[in-house]
Amino acid sequence: MSAASRARKVDSRLEIVVLEKGRDISYGACGLPYYISGQVKNEDDLVTYTPEFFREKRNIEIRLEHEAVEIDPGRKQVHALHRGSQPVNIHYDKLVLATGGAPAFPEGMAPDNLSNVFTCNNLVDAIRLREFLEQSRPRNAVVVGASYIGLECAEALAARGLGVSIVERSRGLLGGIETELSACVLKRLSESGVSVHMDSTATGLTPGPSGRAVAVQFGVGDSLPADVILLATGIRPRTGLAEAAGICLGATGAIAVDDRMQTSVNSIYAAGDCAEAMHLVSGKPAYLPLGTTANKQGRVAGENAAGGNARFEGIVGTLATKVFGLEIARTGLSTEQAHKAGFAAETAVVESHSKAKYLGGGPLLAALIWDVASGRMLGFQMVGEEGVAKRIDAAAVALHARMRVEDLLHLDLSYAPPFATVWEPLLIAANEVRKKTRRR
């Protein structure tokens, strides 16, 4: 919808058609955990714009329940099926693929018609889960995956009074929070009654009576009983349509695009969770499906499809979430990711406070990841009860600007007792790196 809307702004006379497989468009997918918890009462509260809005205000034709099944780049046609059976052919001059992502399931973990196994990938998923919670009143939940979706859903389930366990394959949370910061989050999860099994690969779902799963198997022979199971095991790009049309995928498995969001096939653009984005720190294409990136890519694809010339330089890997009263945010590469990307990465972990202690400032824990060889900043992460998410933005901008740690030392960041201490965590961390470097 971002692409369609931007295209309309560029050219008021274009014919713009959107094919949507399902019945929902333009809703706040990041709000789904709050719908599951009940904090957001009605599904309508998540809807940003209705199909009528797009039709009437933006002259964009939306065809719901139209699944695009084939692209013919030679004839410039898309073949779609309306309600699964009625064939529709549409000609295009320019095509934007925004097919999004689908839940990825590890081997043995596909939900396969088990009625109490859920994902949180779209509004339909969330409505189904909430109905199940309200009607079946399950007591124990197992969440597979400690991604931000897994953690936010774990909190939503706990808020509904369920006993919650999390099973996570890796040793880190959110795909790469540094050990010290992860420990802080794990402590909070534990204090909140959530049982967490890290470094534990879920291997299967134990089927029970009446089409339900009764447990999640993990590790070597362990299992956790469950009345309801949520799979937050990652997102894979939906690329089938693109692949069949001969569009190249990148090394990440998502659709390869240039900075104009153009694919390898002429006149076809891709944007959002189906596409890669250039990671400006590693310098390599990455697959980090997030709403912010999807919105930006959509606008750029739409602008270019309509004859404009916009560019999307890329991402720096910014991510934020809040679980059980703790804000967690990261930007750039983790130490491990930085090593994999070939940097001589080191890490400084520092403690600070969210505001003046005499006004009740709570602790903040921060990690700065930098490249010893060049002095370049590679990443920044933070955990704390308040003021974390928006603090990470200063670090994100510094990554965009390719700042060295030395450039961070004296950044003129805001200070007043109600929301900061004189030295921001980013500056404290930079000073810590300076000290480490001097000692050599």
Next chain:
Amino acid sequence: MSAASRARKVDSRLEIVVLEKGRDISYGACGLPYYISGQVKNEDDLVTYTPEFFREKRNIEIRLEHEAVEIDPGRKQVHALHRGSQPVNIHYDKLVLATGGAPAFPEGMAPDNLSNVFTCNNLVDAIRLREFLEQSRPRNAVVVGASYIGLECAEALAARGLGVSIVERSRGLLGGIETELSACVLKRLSESGVSVHMDSTATGLTPGPSGRAVAVQFGVGDSLPADVILLATGIRPRTGLAEAAGICLGATGAIAVDDRMQTSVNSIYAAGDCAEAMHLVSGKPAYLPLGTTANKQGRVAGENAAGGNARFEGIVGTLATKVFGLEIARTGLSTEQAHKAGFAAETAVVESHSKAKYLGGGPLLAALIWDVASGRMLGFQMVGEEGVAKRIDAAAVALHARMRVEDLLHLDLSYAPPFATVWEPLLIAANEVRKKTRRR
């Protein structure tokens, strides 16, 4: 104390002596309004480090009640008076001037022994004011000056139940908040029962019985009755000692320093509220006395005085405060300041929300100031109930990096429903500028 501490870290064998005119060192001056309101109970809560700490842990000799009265750069000596009478001569190899700032009073507005006229420049001032408030129980206060100190003190006085009026010479708050944002703050002040007289120059204090002032005169013949008067009419650098020693002042009237904090006289450094700082947006030295800058300059001065080689590039004019539940923050130049600095400045004002509407996000008002000629970002300001101060930091970093508005469009800033909307105000404002530019 920052300079002394950093010097100690550079060289453990140096003899380091600090001369302090008063009896307090190293306290949180920015917390004074919260001490006045009573939110901070004891003055000790504001003390960061005691003289004993510096003596014992950092081997720094602190001579309290020693006023430096003359510098002899030829002999490398400082002449001081202990308790106003006992002369002391101290030799230095390197000298750091950290004489700070003093309240600046417009003509006719000096407090001249009037017992109910106060400033909020240091701990002694604040203690005197709080004692007066607790003992004399005044009912009406007039605050002269709508700087951040003026506004914070107005809130502190209102919190103690006083009726508060503010008289401000200019048309803007905080020395240059854009009109639309100022209006938002003025509305809040008015709703909080504070009567504000903008564009009104205070011209005199009306003396009354028993050494008190009874009113503040302003404009042409207006006056406001007052039981207590707070003068927040700005800070001037304390430069007398430096000037007498032949040290050059800059165009701002503060001590001119290079990026090593060196003054025009060899072996003498200056840092903090007595010194200028390079404004990285205007490219000219500026006088913006703030604790964050003072701390950074102090460290750099101390490092260099001890034989190191540190540099302080400069400031971008970041400032934040919170009054009556409203956060106000700015960085860079205001439109007016930008015009004065020779830029073809324009302004985009946009509205957004602090977080997802379905989680109760409140309104944010933001202004982006940019140079039409170069496309360069010049400033950013924001007002709102939450999430403002730390949001301004991303803009501050962008100013350090000399970003153009075009560079802001796709910054990878954090998003999650509990603390942001998908498009950050900074990005919305950049997009607004893009649209404005296209229309031409």
